[in-house]
Amino acid sequence: MERMGYQSDLLQQEETHEEDETLVERAKSGDQEAFGELVRRHRSKVYGYARSYTREAFLAEDIVQDALIRAFLHLGTLVDSRRFLPWLHRIVRNQAYTRLQKGPHKREQLFTGLINPSHDLEPTDWEDLDSILHRLGRTWSPAMEHTGDPSEVIVRRELLQTITGMLHCLNPRERRIVESHFFDHLSPTEIGRLFEMSQANVYQVLSRSRKKLIQEKTRIVVDQYMKTRKDAGMMNQTVLRKPEAFTLPTWITCAAALHGLIEYTDRKLSLPMVLGLSGHAFRLTVVPKEIHIAGPTMFPFADVLQEGLSNMGFESKVVGGEAADCASGQNANQVAPSLLSAEAREKRPLPTLLPQALELVHRSINRGYPVLAWDLFIPEFGLIYGYDDESKQLYAGDNCGHDKTVAFEHLGRGLVEELFVLAIEKTVEIDQRTMLTKAIDTALRHYAGAGSDKACANGLMAYTAWLEAFQQGSIEPNGNAYTIAVAENARRNASLFWSEIAATWNDPAFDQIRPMVLEASALYGQIADEFTKLSKLFPFPAGGEPNAPEPSKQATAILQGIENQERKAVALLELMLEKLSA
Structure with missing residues (x-):
């Protein structure tokens, strides 16, 4: 009986793997429902890794976000794409150790220092957010859409969706300046010349935008925390006796x-x-x-x-x-x-x-x-x-x-x-x-x-x-x-x-x-x-x-x-x- 159960588990894992491959192919062809299903599957695993290191749901969500960003930026170092999830597990573990050692104080600057700039890029349409994000994607991994592991493509797309959502809290002018600074690593002086404004005004816009982005990140983490409670069946109404x-x-x-x-x-x-x-x-x-x-x-x-x-x-x-x-x-x-x-x-x-x-x-x-x-x-x-x-x-x-x-x-x-x-x-x-x-x-x-x-x-x-x-x-x-x-x-x-x-x-x-x-x-x-x-x-x-x-x-x-x-x-x-x- 035990051996039959073991064989059944193996069969189920193989079917799941095959189903993942099918979903990935559908997602690559533009099927949004398939893409959504894959994201849910992989995010659950990553979140489970994070929760194994901390009992606090909000911190696990933050670790997941940091791990996904780091994984996305360093996918070029992954030799065996079939080992993506174990590799991502190690990143989650390292991020968890780092965060737990630092305590409750979080990194406030969201993207600075994470991106390796590239200068051999096609011109970017600074009026178009999608063009900026496409530039960002090419900067990180030029051929990923065609040669990368499908799981990597999923993580990549999910990350870009998160960044898109955060940037939409900015007005068009703020967004263009933030994109040029954080994504293209232009200096305030270069941004001033590009947008015909003083360096002091650039700093003001970046400071104001950074505060908005921090606010938006907080909203996202709160929403993710509540979603996690809902997915876990923990949405309750609990009221103690009045003190x-x-x-x-x-x-x-x-x-x-x-x-x-x-x-x-x-x-x-x-x-x-x-x-x-x-x-x-x-x-x-x-x-x-x-x-x-x-x-x-x-x-x-x-x-x-x-x-x-x-x-x-x-x-x-x-x-x-x-x-x-x-x-x-x-x-x-x-x-x-x-x-x-x-x-x-x-x-x-x-x-x-x-x-x-x-x-x-x-x-x-x-x-x-x-x-x-x-x-x-x-x-x-x-x-x-x-x-x-x-x-x-x-x-x-x-x-x-x-x-x-x-x-x-x-x-x-x-x-x-x-x-x-x-x-x-x-x-x-x-x-x-x-x-x-x-x-x-x-x-x-x-x-x-x-x-x-x-x-x-x-x-x-x-x-x-x-x-x-x-x-x-x-x-x-x-x-x-x-x-x-x-x-x-x-x-x-x-x-x-x-x-x-x-x-x-x-x-x-x-x-x-x-x-x-x-x-x-x-x-x-x-x-x-x-x-x-x-x-x-x-x-x-x-x-x-x-x-x-x-x-x-x-x-x-x-x-x-x-x-x-x-x-x-x-x-x-x-x-x-x-x-x-x-």
Whole structure:
């Protein structure tokens, strides 16, 4: 029976090979259906190779594209055309190793450096895209259509179709200039002479076109990613239960979102505990001079949020966030409502990391965990708790009153144009002493000003910048009021955090610091009360008159008192850390 099965497999392989040869002959004669069938067959094999090296579908698609380009350009080195697929497999393997070693940063320039120019070519019609692409094909392999392996012809045609699709995102003038630069390797000076334009204008057109091509490549990768899901029968609608975190009464939306992530795990933590252990109960970041509304969220998202989760015993994965560090942007409360609309998002650049972000969203939700995301509706943090592949919509919300769907392609295209998503990967064992030790260390580094620069001031340095802004009369009322509200809420939760530890953590290791824990709870409660006084002077969202002489004088006195209390809190935290580390 086994031998009969083996013979049957051999027979099936021979029939498939013969069928491939027939399809190739039909494709060479112009049969588009036969060509399409061959492309589907060979692309599946190549994609399978790529997936054997990475579990991330978007990365496999990118590896496939790079491998096809490299294979196409070097087909002349293939001695035995019958060995095309094993040869292509080696290229995929090499590309996969290269990409995995380099990490998430991709090559942005699409074609430069890949093409060997040839000078013995017939004149090209620069007005005709097909003429340019035909020139490109001849440059790569002059006699391939007649003497090359049929499989090579298929890959060649598929690649040219992909390039054609990308170039059609450019207007005719841009396309001609890009074709002459990337395909014919003309210098900007030569292009300027050819098209009667200055070299500076050539650079401008190339720069603008390159951005368009990067956008188009992102769209293609997203489309291919969704097509892969469809071909694999993975097109689903998966919606988790709505996070309880949407109802949490806190101004600190990243803490609410972190709480929302954790509530789906087997580790239950209160909001004050999440704020304390993650370090957000002790944070203060302000924008010098104006005290911009973005101050409380001006931190490196990946570093701070992942460290906070690690303090609580969670490993996480992020996509994006590189530009979130200390970039204030616009105040969402002061822009036209139309800038927060779906139509406005459509006009903003498509994030190049969108395929990776969608991959993370799908994978996390399929495992039963929501995903933390930035700027889903306004520049604050929220949660994605479901997706619908057919309609390409994400189910998302936050604790600011938003709860609705967001289009896949609108992710990362909010007011500040920053993509950031984070998902919990796994829970790790961690004891209470370790959690508290790490949390205090996080808080002290922030108090010491870690991450401060010209755009923002952290910890105790923030009070200096804040007081100077009152003295200069340069404060923006809305942003100032928001910063006060966030600070008051943070310190109130810090007080509750220490109270909960004193009341519920019974490890004998805490006996030596329990009096200090109670003292810290009282001290942070007093700090919160002082911030409450400030919030009455400058209520959010109106903001009062922070630059008027009398309110400014009162605020300065209150802030100076708060700063003194914070310094006492820092000394107390340092003493606790010393005791815990002994």
